[in-house]
Every structure is written in structure tokens, then in C-alpha cells.
Amino acid sequence: MNTPNPPKRFSMIREFHLADWFTLGNAFCGVGALFSVMSYLETGDILHIHFACALVLAALVFDVLDGRIARWRQKSSAMGRELDSLADVISFGVAPAIIAYGCGMQGLYDRIVLAYFVACGVSRLARYNVTAETLSEGTGKVKYFEGTPIPTSIVLVGLLAVAGAMGAVREHLWFGKVLIGGFTLHPLVLLFAASGSLMISRIKIPKF
Template identity: 40%
Template sequence: MSQRKSATKQQVEAEHKADALHQYQETDGHFSLVRNFRLADLVTIMNGVCGSFSIFSSAHYLLTNDPDYLWSAMVFPLAGLMFDFLDGKVARWRKSSSMLGQELDSLADLISFGVAPALLAFVVGLRTYLDTVFLTGFICCGLARLARFNATVALIPKNNGGKAKYFEGLPIPSSLGLVAVLSYWAKQGWIEGQQGLPWGTTTLWGAVGGRGEVHYVSLIFGCWAAAMVSKTLRVPKI
């Protein structure tokens, strides 16, 4: 009986996927992609917009040293989280979801909660060669976590409402916790150009200030990255 139910479920999912692909095949023209957007997809794109503004605000801060740009860079990911929550509610309200929406959600999350926080960490002081290695690993682990979620979400047990019971690995929006810490340090002046980051640096090889120097804070980003790709860490979904 369970095998029959599983086969029926897979058949329904295959039919749904075929219908979705047929939708994109039937439309043509320069703006056909835009016409295929659902309202929830547009909300998801706003998440990506917020992440992009955060990145550009960080770049402006590096160029001008204007603290207003730094605070803007820290606020935009939070706005992105608002849109990340809102797109699911809009999809359920309109009773419409799409394959495109799932991919858009992951790509927007990577910008707002992966790239933007990593660049913020660089801006406030994680600027050594090894620091950037840790930050690159943080982004790539977030990318891997999002890809795995898209590929395996159907295998995660669901509740009666059809929602996944838990996340495998730390969800990438949790990186806003790191942004909150960076914001507190910025308020206290514990950033590059002022008092410097807490705990300082250590030199693993070579001379002080060389490629072997790394901030202890980078280890936090390394641990966070490992938690995102962990398969045994299960975070209950609220």
C-alpha cells in the first residue's frame, strides 16, 4: 500500500512538473519570462534587490567611509528576510507556486544571506587573505546548502499541512545572526579603522600581516558554514 501511495505521489509530481515546463514552452517573445512571473515570484525578486543594495552599500562605504552606507548595508538583509517570509504567504494566498519561484528563492537567499553578509564581514575588518578564504567558504557552503534543499526537499518528512518538519543543516537566513553581531560591533566601534575587531589575529605562517594572518572571528564564519552543510543537524521548522 505504501509503495502504491509513493508511486502515485511521484506520478502527480511528474505531471505537475510537466505542466510547469509546458507553461514556459508555450510562451514566446522578448518579455515572455516576465509574463510567466507570479506575484510571489516578484516578491522573491525583491529579496534579491535588498541583497544587491546591501552589497552596493558596502562598496560605497569602502569608497567613502560614510557610516550611513555601512548601516544601510546591514539593514537591507533584514528587509530581504521580510520579503523571504512574505513570498511564501503570497503564494499560499494566491494558491499558486512555480518551479521558477523555488529557484528564484534560493538565488535571492544566496545574495541576501550569503554574499551580502560575507562582504559586510570584509568591510568591518575581515580583510586578510585567510579571512577571505573563510568568507568564500561561507558563501559556497550556503550555495551548497540551498542546492541540496532544492534537490532533497521532497524527501524530508512533512506535517499535516504539507510543510517540512525540519531543516537539514542551518538555514542560510540564520546568517542574519552574524549580521546582528557585526552591527553591534560597528556601534561599539570594534571595526576596521576604529578599535579593530575583537580578539585580534593570529599568524599561522610567515610574517605578521602576511598571507598567513587570520582573525579569530573568521572561525565563527567557518563554523557557521559547516553547520549549514551538516546533514545531521536538524533545525525544527516553525
């Protein structure tokens, strides 16, 4: 009687495609941005905020390249898709929120809004992962996004980079602050609330 062969052991390195290494570059830049914000909070040197914003931009470049490389080589995998989502959460969800925190959006309401923004990004990516096959209509290619893609947070990061260059951080943040029930809200943080809400909306964005 023949015994069935044991299932082949999963090898993460062998399963990696070229595009996946670019995805890891995306995550690497996102984590680097977090470290840069920590350095800013410790030293007060605004250069670290600029580094953080530049690293998010670099993450976007890696994010664009990994998709193009996957299509060029016609190689993709479920693991690659999961890697892409996890990297995007770090670079375009957590990193922009932490940059905003470092720039001075540190009130209680600010933190709630920034946490909401990250949660929306996570939810947006999860929805895409479970609906991509349906949205592709059997063609294997998604024709449109539901909700704005999480990398659009680069617009907010660019805005914070400009604020940093103009010295409009911490107590000099644009639009100042308001006290509600004894807790602080910086109106600028509402841009993150709007961005998060657009990510989880049903608005259709063509995918090119």
C-alpha cells in the first residue's frame, strides 16, 4: 500500500518573487519613517520630519514598482498580495499618522482621529483583498478601486512636509487648536478624518 507523500514544506524564500522584494522595500521605508519621527520627538530637529516624509515618498515608489514588476514578469502570489497590504498599512497608514502626531497633533481628539484614519486604511485594504476577484469580473485584472487607495495619503504627507519647511509644526500648526470638553483638537487633523472616510467609501476610482 502506497503511503501518501507528506505535504511539501512551505519555503518563504523560495516563494518570493522579484516584486516581493520591492514590497519589502516599501515596508522598510515605512518603518524608517517611524524611526525618523521618533528622532524628531527626541531631538526637535525638523530635518527628521523631512526624512520621514521622504521615506514615505520612497515607499510609494517601491509600491508602484512592485506592481509593475509583477505584471512585467507575470508572476504574483497570494503571499505577495498579503505582503503588499501589510507594507501599505505601515507606509501609508501608520507612518502618516505618526508623522502628524510628531508635527503636533497630539491632543486626545487628534489621537482618536489618527487611529480612525489607520483603521480605515486597514479596513480598505482588507475589503480590497476579499473583493478583488469579484471586481475583476473573471478577467484577473481589477478595473477600479472601491474607495480611495491608501497610498493617496501621500498628499497628507506632502502637506506635512510643507508645514515642516514653513515651521508650522507643534504650537505653530496651521489653524491652531480648539478645546472641547477640556481636550485638544487641532482642526488640521480633520483632513485625516476625511481621507480615512474616503478610503472606506463606495466611490469608484478607475485603476490604470
